[in-house]
Structure formats: C-alpha cells, structure tokens
Amino acid sequence: MVTVMKFGGTSVGSGERIRHVANIVVNRKKEDKDVVVVVSAMSEVTNALIEISQQALNIRDIDKISDFINFIKEKHYKAIEESIKSEKIKKDVKKIIDSRIDELEKVLIGVAYLGELTPKSRDYILSFGERLSSPILCGAIRDLGEKSIALEGGEAGIITDDNFGNARVKKLKVKESLTPLLKEGIIPVVTGFIGVTEEGNITTLGRGGSDYSAALIGYGLDADIIEIWTDVSGVYTTDPRLVPTAKRIPKLSYIEAMELAYFGAKVLHPRTIEPAMEKGIPILVKNTFEPDNEGTLITNDIEMSDNIVKAISTIKNVALINIFGAGMVGVSGTSARIFKALGMYNVNVILISQGSSETNISIVISEEDVDKALKALKEEFGDFGKKSFLNNNLIRDVMVDKDVCIVSVVGAGMKGAKGIAGKIFTAVSESGANIKMIAQGSSEVNISFVIDEKDLINCVRKLHEKFIEKSNQ
Numbered sequence: 001m002v003t004v005m006k007f008g009g010t011s012v013g014s015g016e017r018i019r020h021v022a023n024i025v026v027n028r029k030k031e032d033k034d035v036v037v038v039v040s041a042m043s044e045v046t047n048a049l050i051e052i053s054q055q056a057l058n059i060r061d062i063d064k065i066s067d068f069i070n071f072i073k074e075k076h077y078k079a080i081e082e083s084i085k086s087e088k089i090k091k092d093v094k095k096i097i098d099s100r101i102d103e104l105e106k107v108l109i110g111v112a113y114l115g116e117l118t119p120k121s122r123d124y125i126l127s128f129g130e131r132l133s134s135p136i137l138c139g140a141i142r143d144l145g146e147k148s149i150a151l152e153g154g155e156a157g158i159i160t161d162d163n164f165g166n167a168r169v170k171k172l173k174v175k176e177s178l179t180p181l182l183k184e185g186i187i188p189v190v191t192g193f194i195g196v197t198e199e200g201n202i203t204t205l206g207r208g209g210s211d212y213s214a215a216l217i218g219y220g221l222d223a224d225i226i227e228i229w230t231d232v233s234g235v236y237t238t239d240p241r242l243v244p245t246a247k248r249i250p251k252l253s254y255i256e257a258m259e260l261a262y263f264g265a266k267v268l269h270p271r272t273i274e275p276a277m278e279k280g281i282p283i284l285v286k287n288t289f290e291p292d293n294e295g296t297l298i299t300n301d302i303e304m305s306d307n308i309v310k311a312i313s314t315i316k317n318v319a320l321i322n323i324f325g326a327g328m329v330g331v332s333g334t335s336a337r338i339f340k341a342l343g344m345y346n347v348n349v350i351l352i353s354q355g356s357s358e359t360n361i362s363i364v365i366s367e368e369d370v371d372k373a374l375k376a377l378k379e380e381f382g383d384f385g386k387k388s389f390l391n392n393n394l395i396r397d398v399m400v401d402k403d404v405c406i407v408s409v410v411g412a413g414m415k416g417a418k419g420i421a422g423k424i425f426t427a428v429s430e431s432g433a434n435i436k437m438i439a440q441g442s443s444e445v446n447i448s449f450v451i452d453e454k455d456l457i458n459c460v461r462k463l464h465e466k467f468i469e470k471s472n473q
Contacts, residue, residue, distance in 0.1 A: 002182070002223040003028060006038040006192060006214035010231040011288040012133055013043035015082020022083065022140035024229070024291055025187060029146055034182040036221065037189045038214040039137050041129025042079065045072070053125045056111040065108045073101050076132050083140040093139040096150075097132060104128045119164035123194075123204045127152075130191035130210070138189040148187040151177075153205075154196025156188065158216055160203045167195055167203035174220025190217060208269020215283075219275035226276055226283045228268060233287040234296030235260065235267050238312040242457055243464045249296050249311060253412055256310055257283070257298045259446040263408035264315040273298070308420060309467035310411035312460055318350060319370045320404045320436055320450050323361045323377070325396040334394060335361060341380035345372040351406065351439045351448060362437045364450060367402055374398065404436060405456050408448040409463060415444040424463065431455065431462035 005025060012018050029035050041049075052068045055061065076097050084090050107125055111117050131152060138150040157173030181188050192210025195203050205212050211228055218226040233248055235257065240246040252260070254277040261270040267285055276283050277300065286295040323338065335354070338361065342349060351364040365373055381395045407428075414420050421440075424447060428435055433455035439448050451459055 001032070002034045002036070002221050003225050003227060004036045004038065004214050004218040004221070004223045005227045005229060006210060007040065007137075007229045007288060008210065008231070009040040009043040009046070011229055012039060012137060015079035015136075017288070018079055018083040018133075018137050018140050021229070021288060022137060022144055024288070025141055026144045026146050029187060035187050036178060036182070036217055036223075037137065037141075037187060038192045038210060038217060039130065039134050039189055040192050040210040042075065042133050045075070045129040045132070046126060048072070049126050049129055052108060053111065053117060053122055056108045057115065057117040060112040060115065062109065062112060065105065065112060068108070069101060069105045072104070072132070073097070076101075076136065079136050080139070083136060084143045086143050089139045089143050093135050096135045100128060100131055120162075120201060123164045123167075124202050126204050127191070127194045127202045130193050134189045134191045141187055141189065146187055147185055148189055149181060150189045150191075152191050152196070152202075153194040153213055154200075154202065156190040156217060157220060158195035158213065160195035160197060160205070162197050162199075162201065162203065164203055166206035167197075169195065169216060170198070172216060172220040174217050175222075178217070178221060208271060211269045211272040215272045215275040218281050219279055222279060223281055226281055228272070228283060228285045229288045230267060230285065231287065231289065232267060232285075233290055233293040234285045235265060235298075235311065237310070237468050238460055238464050239314060242314070242460050245469060246464065247468070248293075250294065251301070252296060252298045252310070254298060254300055255445055256410055256412055259408065259410045260311055260313050263406060263410070263446070263448060264313040265311070267296075268298075307468060308411055308413040308417050309409050309424075309463070310413070312463050312468075313408045313410065314456060314460060315350065315406040315408075316453060316456070317367045318364050318404060318406055318450075319367045320401040321363050321365065321370070321373060322399045322401075323363070323395055324398070325360075325394050337380055338363075338377070341376040342373055345369075345376040347373045347376060351437065351450070353437050353439050364404075364406060364437065370400055370402065374400070401436065403453050404450050405453045406448055406450055407456070407459060407463070408446055409467070410446045412445050414447070421447060424467075425449075427462050427466045428459055431459040433459040 007021050011021055080090055080093050134150040138148045141148040157177035159171040160167035161170050178188055192213040214226055235249050236246045238246045254273050258270050258273045261268045280300055283298040284295055287293050347365055347369045349363050353362045409424055433451040435449045437450040
C-alpha cells in the first residue's frame with residue numbers, strides 16, 4: 001500500500017513540530033505501508049524569500065541580505081537542534097543546510113549587483129524554502145530509526161515547462177524515480193512546490209504548489225491514498241472564523257471539494273484534486289496537531305445527506321468590473337476579445353456573468369489586478385471614457401466596485417433540487433445583503449454570487465443557519 005503524506009508550512013514550522021511530523025510518518029511506515037512524504041517550507045520562510053528577493057532588486061543593500069541569511073540560518077539550525085538527537089545526523093544535515101544557504105546568498109548578491117530579477121531566478125530563490133526544510137525532516141525520520149532520503153521535485157520525477165512562477169507538468173517520471181527507493185524501505189522526503197525543466201532549471205508550481213506536488217506523486221505512483229496534513233481537522237461547512245458553529249464535513253465528492261477549493265476554501269488547491277480524481281485516489285485532509293481526528297475524506301462517491309447545501313465558501317479582496325455597451329449586442333467574439341486582452345496581462349477571471357440583453361458583461365477579478373485589467377481593456381477597445389453613442393465604441397463604460405466579496409454555496413444535493421436558488425437568495429435578502437452578480441457552474445453543485453464585503457458575516461451566518469444548522473436538527 002502506497003501512501004503519499006503532504007505536510008504544510010505550519011506543520012513543520014519549528015523543530016519540535018518537525019519531530020512530531022517525523023513520528024507521524026514513522027508510525028505510518030510501521031503499518032507496513034510504503035510512504036512518500038511531500039513537505040512545504042517552514043512557515044514564514046517563503047514570504048521572507050519573496051520579500052528579500054524584491055529588496056535585493058530594489059534596494060541592493062548587501063547588509064540586508066547578510067541579515068536575512070543570518071535569520072534563515074539561525075531558524076533552520078534551531079529546527080535541527082530541536083528535531084534531531086543524533087550528533088552525526090545533525091552534522092550531516094547542517095552540512096547540507098550550509099551549502100544551500102551559501103548558494104542562496106550568492107544568488108541574492110548577484111541580483112543586487114546586476115539589478116535584475118528574472119522569473120527564472122525568482123523561482124530559484126523561492127525554491128530554497130522547501131530545499132532547506134526537506135533535509136531536516138529527512139534527518140528527523142532517520143533519527144527515529146527509519147531509512148530516508150531528501151529529494152527535490154525534479155529528482156522525484158516532476159518535469160515541467162519553463163513557465164516560471166506557475167509551471168505546468170510536461171512529464172512525470174515519479175514511478176521510475178521513487179519505486180526503487182520504496183522497494184528498499186526508504187522513505188523519500190520530496191520538496192513540494194517545485195519541479196524542474198528538461199534543461200535542469202528549477203521551476204515553481206504556483207499557489208497551492210505543495211498540495212499539487214503530492215497529487216502528482218500520488219498519480220505517478222498509483223498511490224492508495226493522498227493525505228494532506230495541515231493545521232485544521234478537515235474541510236468545514238464554512239470558515240469557523242466567520243461562523244463559530246461551523247462543523248467538520250466527514251466526506252466530500254471530488255467535484256464538491258474542487259468547487260469549494262476554487263471559491264475560497266484554503267485547505268486544498270483545486271489543482272490538487274484533478275490528478276487524484278482521474279485515477280480515483282482518495283484524498284484525506286488531516287490535522288497534524290490532532291492526528292486522531294478523522295478529518296475529511298474526498299472520493300468519487302457523492303454522499304447524499306439530508307442537507308442540500310454541504311458548505312459555504314468565500315473569497316475576499318476581489319473587485320467586480322461591469323462592462324457596458326449597446327454596441328456589444330449581436331457582435332460575435334466580444335467576450336473572447338475581453339478574455340484575450342485580460343489574459344495578455346495575466347489577469348485571472350474568477351467569475352463571469354452576461355446579461356440576456358448582451359449590453360453588459362460582469363467579471364470578478366483579484367483586487368490587485370484592477371489597474372492591469374483597465375489598461376488591458378482600454379488597449380483592446382479604445383477610450384471607453386467617451387460615453388456618447390456617436391463614438392461607435394463596443395464598450396461605452398466600465399465601472400469598478402472594489403468593496404465586494406464572493407459567496408459560494410456548494411452541495412451535490414443542489415443538482416436538480418427545485419427552488420434552491422430562490423431559497424438561497426431569500427436567505428441572502430433576509431441577512432440584509434444585496435446581490436450584485438450571480439453565476440452558476442455547469443456542474444449544478446455550486447451557486448456563487450457577489451455582495452458588499454460589509455454584509456459578508458451576516459450573510460454567511462444566515463445561510464449556514466438556514467441550510468446547515470437547521471437541516472441537522
């Protein structure tokens with residue numbers, strides 16, 4: 001039985017936690033299972049790497065780089081001391097850490113002197129978070145008596161294109177790379193988040209990259225289960241910070257989990273689910289700090305329950321852009337031009353809705369992308385600030401609303417349920433929120449809408465009370 005276990009940044013945030021994770025891994029190995037571990041960077045390290053790489057480019061202060069290197073070295077040395085008892089293993093791990101930190105320092109100084117930070121060099125810098133945490137966890141596992149080896153994503157067989165920052169997988173050589181190790185009883189500890197091009201350049205897999213790495217390894221090995229170990233006990237009916245009465249969901253279908261992940265549930269990234277879904281590999285979300293908790297099991301089975309709605313997710317820090325123009329009526333390809341223009345500026349559209357009159361299109365994007373989106377639309381459609389119809393513009397006006405958020409109501413039971421949309425929107429109205437945009441996916445297991453951010457808490461609590469809490473009574 002092959003088990004892939006992924007541990008996030010908070011799970012390995014200190015030496016004490018790394019030791020705890022090593023114990024979880026070793027106990028799983030003792031159950032006569034072949035285990036592959038995927039590990040994230042220690043908490044705060046990736047953000048610190050992003051910040052120092054930008055400072056190296058903009059400020060070019062060698063002293064700041066030196067201070068950062070001391071901080072990184074101290075953090076990882078402390079983790080080694082807390083997680084490993086054997087002096088020999090400590091010495092071996094410190095040698096690897098020293099080598100990689102020296103390498104990191106040289107790259108940062110190079111950025112400062114050259115005044116250049118390419119996507120390729122940025123990925124290389126960001127890769128050090130995982131490349132520093134994996135040898136320490138590997139050492140802790142060895143310290144507990146099991147054979148283990150630390151591997152980078154490329155060494156584990158994740159081969160990508162050269163789209164640095166958000167690389168896509170081209171080939172998987174996972175089976176060839178890891179099966180011989182598993183046959184020898186070795187526990188591979190693989191860096192999450194990173195792969196390698198065929199030319200040998202390190203790439204990063206983008207947001208949620210470590211979860212995705214685990215899914216790719218599970219896919220490549222035809223694993224029996226993929227476990228995502230994090231700091232919460234599974235997927236909840238909604239964000240417990242918004243609704244204290246939120247409950248853990250014992251089981252979800254792949255499609256429900258994907259919708260929830262896409263629309264704001266931070267436990268999983270939607271890309272994690274697709275490889276597992278293709279091969280029918282169950283995903284189990286577990287709490288590193290409460291390992292006896294059952295967590296949430298995600299499979300192909302759609303478990304119908306008394307609840308039509310299974311969960312409510314939210315996305316904040318978004319903006320609603322309304323695009324108006326009677327000139328769009330009957331003109332084919334307008335939407336395609338909008339998406340192409342936005343795509344040229346790497347603006348991701350989260351939601352889209354078009355009025356039946358064809359005179360307006362509404363899109364939701366990340367708030368940080370608003371300026372890029374407006375620039376892209378102006379380049380494609382001209383100056384839509386001139387609002388006279390005599391200008392003959394397709395787009396007459398664009399309005400931006402930044403103080404909004406997305407609420408998504410998800411549940412397999414919604415498919416074919418009569419009147420569910422009306423009941424949802426009645427509850428939203430009772431909460432005092434005003435709906436500004438509505439979208440429903442073709443899967444019919446999700447209805448999403450946009451409201452003012454100030455109404456979010458009341459809205460989510462009302463929906464949770466009506467569709468989840470009362471349904472359980």
